[in-house]
Amino acid sequence: MTPIIELRGVHRTFVKDRQTIPVLQDINLSIEPNEIICLVGESGCGKTTTGKIIAGLLEPSGGEMLVEGRPISSYSGKERSALRRQLQLVHQDPFASLNPAHTIGDILSFPLKRHKMVEGSAGVRRRIWELLTMVDLTPPGDIVNKYPHQLSGGQRQRVSIARSLTVQPRLIVADEAVSMVDVSIRISLLKMLHELRDRLGLTIVFITHDLALAKYFAWEGRIAVMYLGRIVEIGRTQDVIAAPQHPYTRALLAAVPEADPELTRHKHMLRLRSDDIPKLTDIPPGCAFHPRCPFFVPGLCDETLPHLTAIPGAAQHAACLPLQRGEALQEAAKAAASGYAG
Amino acid sequence: MTYDRNHVVLSVRDLSVTYQAERGRVRAASHVSFDLHAGETLALIGESGCGKTTLNLALIRQLPKTARTSGDGVIYTYRDGRQADILKFSDREMRRYLWSECSMVFQGALNSLNPIIRVSDMVYDTAKAHGIGRDEAHKRALRLLEQVRLDPARVMRSYPHELSGGMRQRVLLAVSLLLRPQIVIMDEPTTAVDILTQRSILDVLKQLREELNFSVIFISHDLAVAAEIADTVATMYAGEIVEIGPVNEVFYRSRHAYTLSLLNAAPRLSAGAETLESIPGKPPDLIDPPSGCKFHERCAFAREVCSQTPPPLITYDDEHQASCYETERVLAQSEVTRKVAAP
Structure with missing residues (x-):
């Protein structure tokens, strides 16, 4: 199948105070139609920038993005605006992303009218009813005339999702879409996204810093772990969670507390060599994780840049040189073995 | 973690907080009672708007001026054994109390x-x-x-x-x-920080606690953090403590339907494919709360009595308290779904 999105060697830089900051470097990622893929990582890892590029809101500074197998540069102006509609972004903050001066009905009708998605005002009304029902805001009659401030955070996020669906997208980028809502109702939002995906054949790019949430949401999909602007590991969620390969992924998984007292108190911790996250303006040579990596191999990791390739004995890909050479990390890290605190 | 069960540093007795709003009186905290022991870490869990922050601010008397606090006292025991009711402190006494006896770490x-x-x-x-x-x-x-x-x-x-x-x-x-200080109050200290940063803060906190043996009252919406650092967990709903007990009791042998529902909504990394459920509805209006058990409208276990009479807080074994009429059914389901993991 042709991937719906393919990023080939995508770079992205921002200029701040006359300094060029490489926010994304050499991102290669292909996303299949109807797939769920999670981008995870800590702040500054580039997951939001990647999401914005996928949603067509940012241009890559280098490399190229293909949509349905065609480079985005080959799309004509008209085709591009159609493309924009097919790729939608749902923002993190439903308090900031909905105009407080407009009713929910207005918020949903603007894109319907602007893009002539339906005929006539009766059609608009019918479609709004449909959309609100789709996101479980029922009965729609109770919602359409309300303003955002009259809704709870979870309801607002449902409105945001309904708005993204007005233009009948094929792909949705959900950037921390549930992190502002209470834990008790996150699951219902995620379940709704799952149902929408099944029903509308959507592809979902889910961006989160919460690994447990990523695991739950993308259980049947894939996870890409990002660090300092690069993907360091990618594979099926079940493989990445059960047998993480890249030392950074291992460190993240080991660091997450679990909602289970005995389990969380007996987790094996990976102690990093340093707590300091390097600045994007000063990314370490070789593997960017080497100054913190407990399995650092001097003369290798600090000199050669690892690429994302298959790891012997593992189902997923990771950018780690010792792993790619087939070395077991524990052995490679004899010197640092004492850092394994249990 | 072990702490001294014979040495109470802070005894909160029947504490209530109300606000006067335009529509009426908001009961932000109702009849809250608990003892905090020397060296104990108490986690307050619950959804936003359940009264966790109100309770914490009441304990340091930092509520807005529109708030009214009432109750039988918040009794603090000094290191020399002297006792005093924080609610009766003058401003000067309060200033001396803060930082020296009780300090705060807030989020952000x-x-x-x-x-x-x-x-x-x-x-x-x-x-x-x-x-x-x-x-x-x-x-x-x-x-x-x-x-x-x-x-x-x-x-x-x-x-x-x-x-x-x-x-x-x-x-x-x-x-x-x-x-x-003998007590440190923390409000979501690891919210909005990255995973590895959160890990280092939690590790540092655990180590400091061992070395300096202070007590902690900790607010978190993150059940995982509570599971990791709390000795005692209190579940708050609509301004009340509906369940309180040792961390393992509350997590593995939940006795209140609300606690069980919260746990059923929290994904766990190492749990394989999970069946999770959100809690339907939203926390009640504290100006006009539901009759009976305030959770009954959202509760899968509710029966008739739940909507009529508020359930009393009952003490079970091992200092585990809960106010739920369906506690036996909740407990049975909790024990099935939350088996103690082999360490």
Whole structure:
């Protein structure tokens, strides 16, 4: 199948105070139609920038993005605006992303009218009813005339999702879409996204810093772990969670507390060599994780840049040189073995 | 973690907080009672708007002026055995109490630090207000900063903006311990920080607790953090403590339907494919709360009596308390779904 999105060697830089900051470097990622893929990582890892590029809101500074197998540069102006509609972004903050001066009905009708998605005002009304029902805001009659401030955070996020669906997208980028809502109702939002995906054949790019949430949401999909602007590991969620390969992924998984007292108190911790996250303006040579990596191999990791390739004995890909050479990390890290605190 | 069950530092007795709003009186906390022991970490869990922050602010008397606090007292026991009711403190006594006996660490460390003074000046000012000289304060601060795994000399010279989010949170933790309080109150101290930063804050907190043996009251919406650091967990709903008990009891043998529902909504990393459920509806209006058990409208276990009479808080074995009519069914389901993991 042709991937719906393919990023080939995508770079992205921002200029701040006359300094060029490489926010994304050499991102290669292909996303299949109807797939769920999670981008995870800590702040500054580039997951939001990647999401914005996928949603067509940012241009890559280098490399190229293909949509349905065609480079985005080959799309004509008209085709591009159609493309924009097919790729939608749902923002993190439903308090900031909905105009407080407009009713929910207005918020949903603007894109319907602007893009002539339906005929006539009766059609608009019918479609709004449909959309609100789709996101479980029922009965729609109770919602359409309300303003955002009259809704709870979870309801607002449902409105945001309904708005993204007005233009009948094929792909949705959900950037921390549930992190502002209470834990008790996150699951219902995620379940709704799952149902929408099944029903509308959507592809979902889910961006989160919460690994447990990523695991739950993308259980049947894939996870890409990002660090300092690069993907360091990618594979099926079940493989990445059960047998993480890249030392950074291992460190993240080991660091997450679990909602289970005995389990969380007996987790094996990976102690990093340093707590300091390097600045994007000063990314370490070789593997960017080497100054913190407990399995650092001097003369290798600090000199050669690892690429994302298959790891012997593992189902997923990771950018780690010792792993790619087939070395077991524990052995490679004899010197640092004492850092394994249990 | 073990703590001294015979030594109560803070005894909260039937504490209620109400606000006067235009529509009527908001019962933000109702009849809250618990004992905090020396060296104990108590986690308050529950959804937003359930009264966790109100309760915490009431314990340090930092509620807005529109709030009315009532009850049988918040009794603090000093190191020398003397007791006093915090609710009866004069402003001067309250100022002396804060930092020396009880300090606070809030979420969003940047808001809690003065952007135009160096960490060292904050240390000296705090100490001076409590009658501790500059040299002594300096010595203590260096030691504490080291204990929170920071470079003491560098951090003392720094302005807040020169420190990362995780470093600032650790600075606050260190400063909160400067006057050797018996209690530290924390409101979501690891919210909005990255995973590895959260890990280092939790590790530092656990280590400090062992070394200095203070008590902690900890608010978190993150059940995983509570599971990791709490000795005792209290579930709050609609301003009430509906369940309280040792952490393993509350997590593996939940006795209130609300606690069980919260746990059923929390994904776990190492659990394989999970069946999770959100809690339907939203927390009740505290001006006009539902009759009977305030959770009954959202509760899968509810029967007729739940909507009629508020359930009493009953004590079960091992100091586990809960106010739920369906506690036996809840317990049975909890024991099926939340087996104790083999360590």
